Amino acid sequence: MTATLIDGKAFAAKVREQVAGHVTRLKEDHGITPGLAVVLVGEDPASQVYVRSKGKQTVEAGMNSYEHKMDADTSEADLLAVIDQLNNDPAVHGILVQLPLPGHLNEDLIINSIAPEKDVDGFHISNVGLLGTGQKSMVPCTPLGCLMMLRDYHGSISGMNAVVIGRSNIVGKPMAQLLLNDSATVTIAHSRTKDLPGVVKQADIVVAAVGRPEMVPGDWIKEGATVIDVGINRIERDGKNKLVGDVDFESASKVAGAITPVPGGVGPMTIACLLANTVTACCRANGLAEPEGLTA
Numbered sequence: 001m002t003a004t005l006i007d008g009k010a011f012a013a014k015v016r017e018q019v020a021g022h023v024t025r026l027k028e029d030h031g032i033t034p035g036l037a038v039v040l041v042g043e044d045p046a047s048q049v050y051v052r053s054k055g056k057q058t059v060e061a062g063m064n065s066y067e068h069k070m071d072a073d074t075s076e077a078d079l080l081a082v083i084d085q086l087n088n089d090p091a092v093h094g095i096l097v098q099l100p101l102p103g104h105l106n107e108d109l110i111i112n113s114i115a116p117e118k119d120v121d122g123f124h125i126s127n128v129g130l131l132g133t134g135q136k137s138m139v140p141c142t143p144l145g146c147l148m149m150l151r152d153y154h155g156s157i158s159g160m161n162a163v164v165i166g167r168s169n170i171v172g173k174p175m176a177q178l179l180l181n182d183s184a185t186v187t188i189a190h191s192r193t194k195d196l197p198g199v200v201k202q203a204d205i206v207v208a209a210v211g212r213p214e215m216v217p218g219d220w221i222k223e224g225a226t227v228i229d230v231g232i233n234r235i236e237r238d239g240k241n242k243l244v245g246d247v248d249f250e251s252a253s254k255v256a257g258a259i260t261p262v263p264g265g266v267g268p269m270t271i272a273c274l275l276a277n278t279v280t281a282c283c284r285a286n287g288l289a290e291p292e293g294l295t296a
């Protein structure tokens, strides 16, 4: 391996430390404790793991964590009623509804029922529009975490060629907006892109967010490029369960200048940014100065 490892786990620990500092200041100077509510519908085991880890880290940062577990067959009306209650609860500054939702629930409708200023996922259409027009918004956690690592590693990404592989509303599209706001030249590639290897080869920055295990091999990567691997895929290899990214780490780390590992890269940054967004939302709700370095 020749690439520099971008240690998301260590970076996330630093972000959480900063968050905890802001939480202490909010408590001591203003008597306010930021609160994050997580709503989980159904019993998907992977989702339960994430929700538990979010709750634990929220409390460790000194914030209040509220968990709402609902049955898999919960009606839309019952879920909307819980969201309405959280929207109107002054102790709750951030609301996250764990995705994906069971099939009978309309995800767009549910997400858009969250008060935009409490939408710490940044998925509400109002936040999407604000981000797309370069206005102050809540920024989706995974792209925000990627941006923080890129800014930290490069200082500035202005004028760099960035290729985002994947066009999801959760990662690909908001990632492209953030890169564009930082003056990168941005290409969004996807499954229908002609000559994907050739497109990726042009990139100084590659963000892989397709959800296909080890899809991007080292020979697609330009020598010295920075590779951010958003993928978290559980696979079985040699009879063992393994977590791998969308990038073939083995070959890509021989050509890239810098690369994020999986696990220990983007994943931990996503949760750290969720905590950061909760503090940001709390400051905004109380008319206080926003934490520096924790927003886009």
Ligand SMILES: Nc1nc(=O)c2c([nH]1)NC[C@@H]1CN(c3ccc(C(=O)N[C@@H](CCC(=O)O)C(=O)O)cc3)C=[N+]21
Binding pocket: 047, 050, 096, 097, 098, 099, 100, 121, 141, 232, 243, 262, 263, 264, 265, 266, 267, 268, 269, 270, 271
């Ligand atoms: N409304 C909503 N917002 C989300 O942000 C959201 C969601 N729904 N649904 C599920 C996905 C998934 N997600 C992860 C966050 C952290 C890790 C993470 O920290 N992963 C560790 C590995 C953990 C392990 O070993 O499984 C790592 O990459 O190092 C993974 C996945 C947030 N999600």
